Amino acid sequence: xxxxxxxxxxxxSAKATAQTFARGLExxxxxxxxxxxxxxxxxxxxxxxxxxxxxxxxxxxxxGYVARRGAGYVPTAQALALSDxxxxxxxxxxxxxxxxxxxxxxxxxxxxxxxxxxxxxLVRLNTDRASPFTMRKIPVGYRLPVAASASGxxxxxxxxxxxxxxxxxxxxQAGNAEVRSPxxxxxxxxxxxxxxxxxxxxxxxxxxxxxxxxxxxxxAALAVRCFAAVIGPKQAVGRYREPLRQAAGRIAxxxxxxxxxVR
Numbered sequence: 719x720x721x722x723x724x725x726x727x728x729x730x731s732a733k734a735t736a737q738t739f740a741r742g743l744e745x746x747x748x749x750x751x752x753x754x755x756x757x758x759x760x761x762x763x764x765x766x767x768x769x770x771x772x773x774x775x776x777x778x779x780x781x782g783y784v785a786r787r788g789a790g791y792v793p794t795a796q797a798l799a800l801s802d803x804x805x806x807x808x809x810x811x812x813x814x815x816x817x818x819x820x821x822x823x824x825x826x827x828x829x830x831x832x833x834x835x836x837x838x839x840l841v842r843l844n845t846d847r848a849s850p851f852t853m854r855k856i857p858v859g860y861r862l863p864v865a866a867s868a869s870g871x872x873x874x875x876x877x878x879x880x881x882x883x884x885x886x887x888x889x890x891q892a893g894n895a896e897v898r899s900p901x902x903x904x905x906x907x908x909x910x911x912x913x914x915x916x917x918x919x920x921x922x923x924x925x926x927x928x929x930x931x932x933x934x935x936x937x938a939a940l941a942v943r944c945f946a947a948v949i950g951p952k953q954a955v956g957r958y959r960e961p962l963r964q965a966a967g968r969i970a971x972x973x974x975x976x977x978x979x980v981r
Contacts, residue, residue: 754790813972832869868927869939872914875905876936
C-alpha cells in the first residue's frame, strides 16, 4: 500500500489548486471586461504564459463559462449567473425600493415586494409603516407559505415547468399543510390573467400580486393587500392589476439595464 501524502505535500497541492483557481477567475474577469478577447490579448493582460492561459480558457469553456466567438472568447449566461447573488441584493434597494414606495403612496394600501426562497415567500420590501390602511404590519424578512399567498402563487405560475416541480416540492415542505398547492389549471389561469389573487378569510384580506419578470423568469412578486370588506377580489384585480403591472415593468426594466450583456 502506498504511503499517504505528507502534510507538506498536501499543503503544496492545496496551494497550487488555489493558485489555479485564482488564475482562472482572473481570466474569466478579463473575458468579461473584454468580450471577444483573443488568447494573445489575455496573455498580455494577465502576464501568464500562453500555455497556461490557453489551458485555463479551455477549462472555462468546458465548464460552460465562456464560448468561442470567431478568434476570441465571450462570457456565457452561466458566467453571468455568478453575479445573481449580488444583483439579487443590490437591485432591491437601488431599483425596487423607489418604485415600491411610489406605488404605495399612490394606492394607499400596503404594497410589498417578495421573493421565493427555500420554499417560502420572503418579504423584501413593503410600505406597511407608511400606509394609512395597514391591517397588520408585516416585517421585512417575514416568510409566508407559497400556496397561501398571492405572491407565492404568481411566482409559481410563471416559473418554468421543470423548476416549478422543485419549487412546489420545497413549498410543500415549508408551507401550510392545510393549503393545497394550486393545480395546473389554476396556474394557467394565473398566467392568463397576469396576476394571482389570494383571499385570506382568517384576516379578511385580499392580496393581488403580479410577477417581476426578467426575461421569462420571475425574480420577485409585487403585491398589494386590502380589506376584503372594502374591496372584493374582483374589484381589487380590476383596480390594482394594471398599476402593479406597470410598476413591476419599471423594476424589471431597471434590473435588465444593469445586467451586463451576454453575447
